[in-house]
Amino acid sequence: MKLLRPLLYTASCAAALAMLSTAQAQGVIKIGEINSYKAQPAFLEPYKKGMELAVEEINASGGVNGKKIELITRDDNANPGDAVRVAEELISREKVDVLTGTFLSNTGLAMTDFAKQKKFFFLAGEPLTDKIIWGSGNKYTYRLRPGTYMQAAMLVPEAVKLKKKRWAVVYPNYEYGQSAVAAFKQLLKAAQPDVEFVAEQATPLGKVDAGSVAQALADAKPDAIFNVLFGADLSKFVREGNTRGLFKDREVVSVLTGEPEYLDPLKDESPNGWIVTGYPWYGIQTPEHKAFFLAYHGKYKDYPRLGSVVGYTAIKSLAAGMKKAKSSESEKLAVAFQGLQVDSPFGKITYRAQDHQSTMGAFVGKTKNDGGKGVMVDYTYLDGAKYLPTDAEVAKLRAPD
Known part of the structure; x- marks a missing residue:
């Protein structure tokens, strides 16, 4: 018996190692996701739900290239340095295959540079500055959402129709706000050369002094206002603007305000007639959006926000890219994403080879206070x-890449 024990032990070890090797060969594809969950919960809680729904659907249909996908999320504390630190940890400790996420444009830019330096694939889901795809663009970084140039280009034709000469602008004073205002000024001046910008209020992100901002804009007596504030800053600005009559008989063009994340909290303070980009989930009747809405509502018993669409489509995009590449390796993914087509709740989108920007669009319409609730009306995708x-x-x- 003593002679048999080593043989039995060796055989059992070999079997265990073989099973372990098979499990590792089958493996999982790990997606590392970095975002400002604590700082921007209105957008990012629905965003995370959208991602989780996509993961569930993909795994239920067999995964990607025979492997299940696993989502590993981390908070970046709305800080570019923390975003990079967390990215390092996700790669070294969690052994993630790809990176995605970020909300604020400054953290998105930090991750864009990280992807370039590390030659590691990164899909920016939400950050809107166009430096991500142009000035700081690189082989390994792609961007999903329409950026500041695209959204300004969608709003400017409506702004021109107003035939207003004197404009004021208000924006959060960091990369996204600066980028949005620069694009709007450039495109509006090109379309309407006689336009004048008579006032500019650049506010600290999350710390707007809404009373003084609203008063300064009112004192400038503009014909129209271009607003880039969002979240809690937007709510405070709308409240003070309503109180001081800032918006009375004055046109407002506003980026993002039609998104339910930011329009819903305004409730009975919701403005009427603002020209906005947004997401009227309650009225989109396309088959692809209906399918998404039913799946999302069925899982969460809630309606989707724009963040839900972005998170869902980001994961679907990564899955489509890995299927096309037949790999999750960064070099192969960077090539596979060129011209990649993806089915989204807004229809088919394409990641352009020339600048790595997706062709996802946006809804443009007007706000309406409908019985104490803000909605979008007269909208078009x-x-x-x-x-x-x-x-x-x-x-x-x-x-060049």
Whole structure:
């Protein structure tokens, strides 16, 4: 018996090792996701739910390339340095295959540079500054949402129709706000050369002194206002603007305000007639959106926000890219995403080879206070592909990969 024991032990070890090897070969694909969950919960809680729904659907249909996907999320504390630190940990400790996420434009830019330095694939879901795809664009970084140029380009034709000469602007004084205002000024001046910008209020993100801002804008007596504030800053600005009569007989064009994340909290303070980009989930009747709505509502017993659409589509995009590449390796993914087509709740989108921007569009319409609740009316979905610079212009904006 003593002679048999080593043999039995060896055989059992070999079997265990074989099973372990098989499990590792089957493995999982790990998606590392970084975002400002504590700082921006209105957008990012629905965003995370959208991601989790996509993961569930993908795994239920067999996964990607024979592997299940696993989502590992981390909070970046709305800090670019923390975002990079967390990215390092996700790669070294969690052994993630790809990175995605970020909300604020400054953290998105930090991750864009990280992806370039580490040669690691990164899909930016939400950050809107166009430096991500142009000035700081690189081989390993792609962006899902329509950026500040695209959204300004969608709003400017409506702004021109107002035939207003004197404009004021108000925005959060960091990368996203600066980028949005620069794009709006550039495009509006090109379309309406006689326009004047008579006042500018740049506020600290999350710390707007709404009373003084509203009063300063009112004192400038503009014909119209371009607003870029969002979240709690937007709510405070609307409240003070309503109190001081800032919006009475004055047109407002506003980025993001039609998104339920930011429109819903306004409740009976919701403004009437603002021209906005947003997400009227209650009125979109396309088959792809109906399917998404039913799946989301069935899982969470809640309606989706725009964050839900972005999170869901980001994971679906990564899955589609890995299927096309037949790999989750960064080099292969970077190539596979060029021209990649993805089915989204807004229809088919394409990741452009020339600048790595997706053609996801946005809804443009007007706000309405409907019995104490803010909604979007008179809205139209605008295809993002039609609101991007020409290839020749992109070539000037973006350094070669």
